[in-house]
Amino acid sequence: MATIDATIAIASDIVSGLAIGKTMTMKKADSTVGLELTTGLAKRSFTSTNQVDLLTFNTGVAADVTADKSAKLYIKNVGSSSTKYFTIGKGNSSGSGTESTIDSSGTVYYRIGRLYGGDWMLIPWDAAGSNIGDITIQPSSAEKMDVEYMVFYE
Amino acid sequence: MATTTAALTISSSDLVGDALSLSTSKELHKADTTIGLDQTSGLANTYLTATTNIDLFGAIIDTPAFEGKSHWVYIHNKSETPTEYATITIGDKVVGRLYAGDWMWMPWDHAQDTHGNNKHADIELAPSVATGMWFEYCMIHEGMQLSTAV
Numbered sequence: 135m136a137t138i139d140a141t142i143a144i145a146s147d148i149v150s151g152l153a154i155g156k157t158m159t160m161k162k163a164d165s166t167v168g169l170e171l172t173t174g175l176a177k178r179s180f181t182s183t184n185q186v187d188l189l190t191f192n193t194g195v196a197a198d199v200t201a202d203k204s205a206k207l208y209i210k211n212v213g214s215s216s217t218k219y220f221t222i223g224k225g226n227s228s229g230s231g232t233e234s235t236i237d238s239s240g241t242v243y244y245r246i247g248r249l250y251g252g253d254w255m256l257i258p259w260d261a262a263g264s265n266i267g268d269i270t271i272q273p274s275s276a277e278k279m280d281v282e283y284m285v286f287y288e
Numbered sequence: 289m290a291t292t293t294a295a296l297t298i299s300s301s302d303l304v305g306d307a308l309s310l311s312t313s314k315e316l317h318k319a320d321t322t323i324g325l326d327q328t329s330g331l332a333n334t335y336l337t338a339t340t341n342i343d344l345f346g347a348i349i350d351t352p353a354f355e356g357k358s359h360w361v362y363i364h365n366k367s368e369t370p371t372e373y374a375t376i377t378i379g380d381k382v383v384g385r386l387y388a389g390d391w392m393w394m395p396w397d398h399a400q401d402t403h404g405n406n407k408h409a410d411i412e413l414a415p416s417v418a419t420g421m422w423f424e425y426c427m428i429h430e431g432m433q434l435s436t437a438v
Contacts, residue, residue: 137301137302138308141297143294144428145295146290146292147290148428149330152331152426164371205384216317216321222395224381244378244379244381244409246383248358248397250320253314253395254296254314258376258390260384266381
């Protein structure tokens with residue numbers, strides 16, 4: 135059993151007293167046992183605006199990340215631009231420069247949000263479902279853009 | 289201009305052969321700018337006593353004025369019981385489960401849905417038990433559409 139701690143610290147002067155500081159120890163589903171597997175910190179570069187899979191359902195690590203298991207996904211845009219961003223989504227990637235259709239009636243794709251230069255996210259990840267488990271990524275620019283990502287799982 | 293910083297540290301001394309240590313920090317900006325975000329929902333603390341799937345943040349996409357704007361969402365499952373989790377969804381699509389003590393931080397785009405079923409891009413939470421679970425959540429953003437009073 136490994137011990138993996140993730141601490142978030144939000145400091146803001148939007149309103150008085152808005153501060154968040156929380157540490158979670160990543161654990162297996164329904165358990166006090168710590169997660170013990172990881173992809174390690176991966177890095178990919180992109181030179182087109184095509185929407186592609188960053189992580190693919192039932193492939194590699196995603197084969198082990200099912201609905202009743204615990205997994206955490208970290209992604210960071212390691213660039214510094216305030217205008218170039220990655221659009222992160224979940225589901226089927228289009229493979230082209232056009233984002234997949236967002237349709238809540240189907241099980242195809244939905245958009246999560248944008249990561250501009252330096253932005254990071256850490257979410258639980260359920261990779262179950264052949265059409266909706268993939269993590270997709272789409273650069274906003276065809277100029278070289280880099281992303282780092284890591285999965286912690288059981 | 290307001291300043292909001294989101295910092296993360298991930299560490300482990302025994303996950304891999306050498307100690308793992310990752311730290312990052314970023315000021316939160318409005319889309320395509322270096323101007324700080326200046327609006328927030330505040331940090332909410334709520335106690336849910338049903339397994340009903342609820343909206344934490346609703347996206348009103350009939351006029352998608354805020355699609356592509358910057359929004360950041362924090363959710364924390366305050367339970368200390370390992371078997372108590374919350375399923376987080378966008379629309380009706382599962383992101384994943386927040387187990388006891390877990391938190392998540394993600395960007396959120398009020399993406400326009402092509403299907404007119406009012407599911408939109410709402411951020412939803414469903415507790416796994418009806419015996420009562422505490423949650424904290426917060427959104428920091430540059431604007432969102434509020435519901436018209438009826």
